[in-house]
Amino acid sequence: GQQVQQSPASLVLQEGENAELQCNFSSTATQLQWFYQSPGGSLVSLLSNPSGTKHTGRLTSTTVTKERRSSLHISSSQTTDSGTYLCAIEGSAGNKLTFGIGTRVLVRP
Amino acid sequence: EAAVTQSPRSKVAVTGGKVTLSCHQTNNHDYMYWYRQDTGHGLRLIHYSYVADSTEKGDIPDGYKASRPSQENFSLILELASLSQTAVYFCASSDVDWGSSYEQYFGPGTRLTVL
Numbered sequence: 001g002q003q004v005q006q007s008p009a010s011l012v013l014q015e016g017e018n019a020e021l022q023c024n025f026s027s028t029a030t031q032l033q034w035f036y037q038s039p040g041g042s043l044v045s046l047l048s049n050p051s052g053t054k055h056t057g058r059l060t061s062t063t064v065t066k067e068r069r070s071s072l073h074i075s076s077s078q079t080t081d082s083g084t085y086l087c088a089i090e091g092s093a094g095n096k097l098t099f100g101i102g103t104r105v106l107v108r109p
Numbered sequence: 110e111a112a113v114t115q116s117p118r119s120k121v122a123v124t125g126g127k128v129t130l131s132c133h134q135t136n137n138h139d140y141m142y143w144y145r146q147d148t149g150h151g152l153r154l155i156h157y158s159y160v161a162d163s164t165e166k167g168d169i170p171d172g173y174k175a176s177r178p179s180q181e182n183f184s185l186i187l188e189l190a191s192l193s194q195t196a197v198y199f200c201a202s203s204d205v206d207w208g209s210s211y212e213q214y215f216g217p218g219t220r221l222t223v224l
Contacts, residue, residue, distance in 0.1 A: 004151065042215075043215040043218070044215075088213075096167065099151030
């Protein structure tokens with residue numbers, strides 16, 4: 001089945017630093033979604049980016065579909081960015097997401 | 110803003126007992142999903158549904174049943190709860206994918222502990 005690998009597994013930042021999270025997937029993705037999971041466990045969709053580059057606030061995602069990879073860039077990190085970032089893809093089966101384990105981010109003040 | 114709610118938010122169940130987790134969405138979405146999340150694993154799809162009165166098996170359906178009595182409601186049923194089903198369960202909804210970009214919207218999760 002499809003596999004989604006995220007790196008690094010964890011990351012510690014000083015407030016104000018930038019970070020880049022990686023997502024690699026094993027088969028063609030028709031949809032790719034980045035999520036933020038808070039330390040309390042709630043899941044929030046950050047952006048949907050099956051191909052190309054998308055921006056929202058301090059986040060930029062770049063997906064290169066042919067190379068089966070996506071990145072999420074966090075600029076000027078804040079302590080409230082601490083949590084886990086999940087990458088999920090939808091393959092050819094349609095409307096079903098396969099998730100990576102996530103990258104745990106800690107931003108220190 | 111799209112809304113997916115789950116009940117209960119947490120539950121303690123006994124081994125062998127029956128557990129029902131409920132999900133309600135006000136997004137007018139056709140698709141609904143149940144995932145479980147365990148430490149060290151990504152979210153894994155248990156069951157999903159694309160229309161009322163019909164459910165489909167996801168990647169890990171064993172030990173679970175699902176029910177979609179209406180477009181808004183989707184339940185996950187554990188007929189005989191087992192210790193291995195201790196996890197956090199998330200419900201989600203999404204619109205029909207007509208080839209354009211879509212997103213899944215998640216509920217707050219239900220923490221289930223089976224003793």
